[in-house]
Amino acid sequence: xxxxxxxxxxxxxxxxxxxxxxxxxxxxxxxxxxxxxxxxxxxxxxxxxxxxxxxxxxxxxxxxxxxxxxxxxxxxxxxxxxxxxxxxxxxxxxxxxxxxxxxxxxxxxxxxxxxxxxxxxxxxxxxxxxxxxxxxxxxxxxxxxxxxxxxxxxxxxxxxxxxxxxxxxxxxxxxxxxxxxxxxxxxxxxxxxxxxxxxxxxxxxxxxxxxxxxxxxxxxxxxxxxxxxxxxxxxxxxxxxxxxxxxxxxxxxxxxxxxxxxxxxxxxxxxxxxxxxxxxxxxxxxxxxxxxxxxxxxxxxxxxxxxxxxxxxxxxxxxxxxxxxxxxxxxxxxxxxxxxxxxxxxxxxxxxxxxxxxxxxxxxxxxxxxxxxxxxxxxxxxxxxxxxxxxxxxxxxxxxxxxxxxxxxxxxxxxxxxxxxxxxxxxxxxxxxxxxxxxxxxxxxxxxxxxx
Amino acid sequence: xxxxxxxxxxxxxxxxxxxxxxxxxxxxxxxxxxxxxxxxxxxxxxxxxxxxxxxxxxxxxxxxxxxxxxxxxxxxxxxxxxxxxxxxxxxxx
Numbered sequence: 365x366x367x368x369x370x371x372x373x374x375x376x377x378x379x380x381x382x383x384x385x386x387x388x389x390x391x392x393x394x395x396x397x398x399x400x401x402x403x404x405x406x407x408x409x410x411x412x413x414x415x416x417x418x419x420x421x422x423x424x425x426x427x428x429x430x431x432x433x434x435x436x437x438x439x440x441x442x443x444x445x446x447x448x449x450x451x452x453x454x455x456x457x458x459x460x461x462x463x464x465x466x467x468x469x470x471x472x473x474x475x476x477x478x479x480x481x482x483x484x485x486x487x488x489x490x491x492x493x494x495x496x497x498x499x500x501x502x503x504x505x506x507x508x509x510x511x512x513x514x515x516x517x518x519x520x521x522x523x524x525x526x527x528x529x530x531x532x533x534x535x536x537x538x539x540x541x542x543x544x545x546x547x548x549x550x551x552x553x554x555x556x557x558x559x560x561x562x563x564x565x566x567x568x569x570x571x572x573x574x575x576x577x578x579x580x581x582x583x584x585x586x587x588x589x590x591x592x593x594x595x596x597x598x599x600x601x602x603x604x605x606x607x608x609x610x611x612x613x614x615x616x617x618x619x620x621x622x623x624x625x626x627x628x629x630x631x632x633x634x635x636x637x638x639x640x641x642x643x644x645x646x647x648x649x650x651x652x653x654x655x656x657x658x659x660x661x662x663x664x665x666x667x668x669x670x671x672x673x674x675x676x677x678x679x680x681x682x683x684x685x686x687x688x689x690x691x692x693x694x695x696x697x698x699x700x701x702x703x704x705x706x707x708x709x710x711x712x713x714x715x716x717x718x719x720x721x722x723x724x725x726x727x728x729x730x731x732x733x734x735x736x737x738x739x740x741x742x743x744x745x746x747x748x749x750x751x752x753x754x755x756x757x758x759x760x761x762x763x764x765x766x767x768x769x770x771x772x773x774x775x776x777x778x779x780x781x782x783x784x785x786x787x788x789x790x791x792x793x794x795x796x797x798x799x800x801x802x803x804x805x806x807x808x809x810x811x812x813x814x815x816x
Numbered sequence: 817x818x819x820x821x822x823x824x825x826x827x828x829x830x831x832x833x834x835x836x837x838x839x840x841x842x843x844x845x846x847x848x849x850x851x852x853x854x855x856x857x858x859x860x861x862x863x864x865x866x867x868x869x870x871x872x873x874x875x876x877x878x879x880x881x882x883x884x885x886x887x888x889x890x891x892x893x894x895x896x897x898x899x900x901x902x903x904x905x906x907x908x909x
Contacts, residue, residue, distance in 0.1 A: 367823070367903040369853045372865045375906055376825045376896050430878055433898035616905040 383648040385435040387583035390562035392569035395444040418473035442567035447483035467507040479567035482513035486521035501537040504547030511565035517555035523807035532741030548767040555755040561691040577634040578626040582618030592656040604677040611681030635690030638682030642702035644785040651704025663714025675726035698732035700787035709788040729763035734787035737770035742798040821900040828893035830862035
């Protein structure tokens with residue numbers, strides 16, 4: 365079996381010129397065995413377990429980067445949902461101390477984000493879940509690396525509107541307390557949250573997982589854009605085919621690195637998440653892929669069809685490449701982290717309504733978008749509830765990561781820097797649905813959940 | 817003894833001394849060259865691939881990588897070292 369020069373060049377070009385990388389290697393760590401009635405002992409056990417495993421991840425990832433010449437962009441940790449392990453230590457001060465412990469363990473080990481400071485509340489809130497939401501503005505503004513999630517609904521549970529109704533106020537307070545409202549960028553609200561998602565800010569280590577698991581997120585919008593650009597004239601069937609082939613290849617690279625990394629760490633290999641994930645780097649944009657299809661700017665009519673085609677082809681290529689495809693495996697279209705998305709919003713091609721429509725066919729949801737700081741809390745809750753209803757009715761994961769920026773109006777922009785990019789502030793529908801949302805309660809599970 | 821095969825990929829403009837510089841470096845470090853290929857690609861790039869066995873190499877992989885990268889810098893070429901498994905995984909079903 366000889367590898368040809370062309371094949372070697374194709375792989376090398378993907379890495380050197382098209383930003384192919386292993387986007388994230390995320391170590392899922394069970395913290396249930398750290399629980400202790402002595403809170404100091406509990407914190408020490410959490411620190412030790414997170415730190416010792418994360419350090420090994422960073423070291424082994426470096427070795428594999430060298431072996432395969434493929435960058436491993438991020439090394440991260442996801443943990444058991446924190447509200448679960450804090451049930452018997454349910455005070456605000458202890459929650460904040462636990463967050464600081466996690467932040468310190470992550471910083472000391474050299475990892476950029478630790479996810480799982482969250483709760484599963486699709487049917488209701490325990491005291492601990494409620495406390496966790498109450499302390500989030502302080503946690504998200506006082507720590508650098510701790511990421512938070514809430515799962516507020518699922519196909520089989522419906523949507524917990526009472527939980528959603530807590531979030532607008534919490535997000536506005538978080539925004540006020542943190543510079544540039546950046547605390548909000550570390551919080552995601554989901555329905556149907558996968559328990560093995562390696563991508564931040566929504567990663568957590570689900571209760572159905574083993575003790576320690578490695579999950580991988582690959583990426584390559586630049587690679588897909590390149591192959592689309594080479595096939596400008598072909599019909600949709602052919603376009604789908606060329607995308608499938610490319611995604612097959614990049615998923616295989618992820619599978620290889622994931623398996624070897626897990627073996628080197630002597631832990632089980634979890635999943636490969638095949639989501640196309642953009643970064644702020646030039647050319648690493650999902651919007652640019654859509655535009656290479658022949659759409660002037662993402663958001664133009666035709667974009668929903670284009671995203672649907674892209675998403676389906678990505679899934680088919682990925683499913684053929686790996687038996688371990690999992691996590692979110694959608695296509696992310698975060699506004700602030702994708703230069704094509706930013707440009708489309710600034711030029712008026714893409715608004716919040718069309719963004720919501722796009723998430724119905726592809727992605728994980730409304731991600732990393734800024735809105736004016738004076739949008740009422742009830743309207744933020746309504747934005748969240750609408751997006752999550754799409755997930756529940758369509759049997760898919762959807763999520764919202766919204767940043768209400770104090771003092772900003774639609775048309776402004778806010779610079780987060782680094783991976784989080786720059787967010788144009790988007791206009792929000794000024795009419796209210798406050799009286800509808802204040803009904804509270806739970807959206808019943810859809811009839812499609814009755815399959816037994 | 818089982819081989820440990822890596823591909824060295826050189827991308828850039830064709831010029832004298834590329835093969836000589838790299839093969840001399842590999843010889844000094846006890847690295848055997850199994851195969852060499854080169855091609856001018858459709859986009860005009862000169863691409864050379866060398867398949868090398870590092871089983872008996874006198875230095876660890878990290879040092880080999882730094883060595884060939886330095887040669888790349890000297891000659892203004894992109895040089896990459898990658899274990900062959902990544903190509904097998906990506907290009908063979």
